[in-house]
Amino acid sequence: MTDMKKRSAYRSFLSYIDLSREYYAAYGYTQPYKWRSHASVPFTKLDKPLSQCRVGLMTTTDLEENNIPTVVIGSARDIVEECGVPRFLFTDFPLGNPCGKPWDKEMQRDILEMALDLLQGAWQPRTTVQAPFVWSEDATWRTAFMHVSEKKREELKKAGEARRTAQAEARAKCKQKE
Numbered sequence: 001m002t003d004m005k006k007r008s009a010y011r012s013f014l015s016y017i018d019l020s021r022e023y024y025a026a027y028g029y030t031q032p033y034k035w036r037s038h039a040s041v042p043f044t045k046l047d048k049p050l051s052q053c054r055v056g057l058m059t060t061t062d063l064e065e066n067n068i069p070t071v072v073i074g075s076a077r078d079i080v081e082e083c084g085v086p087r088f089l090f091t092d093f094p095l096g097n098p099c100g101k102p103w104d105k106e107m108q109r110d111i112l113e114m115a116l117d118l119l120q121g122a123w124q125p126r127t128t129v130q131a132p133f134v135w136s137e138d139a140t141w142r143t144a145f146m147h148v149s150e151k152k153r154e155e156l157k158k159a160g161e162a163r164r165t166a167q168a169e170a171r172a173k174c175k176q177k178e
Contacts, residue, residue, distance in 0.1 A: 013092055016076040019146040026153040028160030038084035043125035044069045050120040071119040073098045073111060081128060088128045089115045093135045094145050100133065107133060 021032045042064035046053060063070050064086050071087040074080045075098050080088050091098050091111060100107035111131055118129050135141055148156065 013077045017078045026148045026156040041084040041125040043086045086125045087122045091131045
């Protein structure tokens with residue numbers, strides 16, 4: 001694994017559900033988004049050693065239901081666990097960077113290796129493993145990411161109103177064409 005300092009097994013993570021709800025409320029949406037939630041998650045064990053398997057990078061419950069094992073690498077732990085997946089490698093990084101820092105090939109390789117180990121070693125559905133890497137020594141990204149300040153709240157509200165107006169105009173044009 002990379003020489004980068006690794007976090008001990010502390011289990012704190014950002015609540016992207018809460019951050020997203022706050023962000024979209026500031027944008028002017030009145031109903032909070034509802035994430036899909038599965039009480040039961042399909043799970044398929046590998047039927048041969050990983051070295052004899054073909055691996056693809058995608059995920060869907062349809063694959064597991066058809067006896068094709070999957071693993072998800074992601075950063076929004078609360079959302080992924082709420083939705084329910086068979087195997088989840090959690091990386092405590094900003095959204096959009098689940099496989100590691102850009103251009104850090106060693107970290108990315110290590111994360112992919114961990115995901116493949118999880119694919120092979122998980123024994124039950126909803127197995128979550130937390131990668132030991134940190135995004136930065138300074139954790140300010142956690143408080144700044146998706147932060148909605150009062151100034152930003154006003155900007156988002158105006159942008160949301162403009163977007164909804166444009167959408168309503170587009171719908172009206174489509175109805176006129178019918």
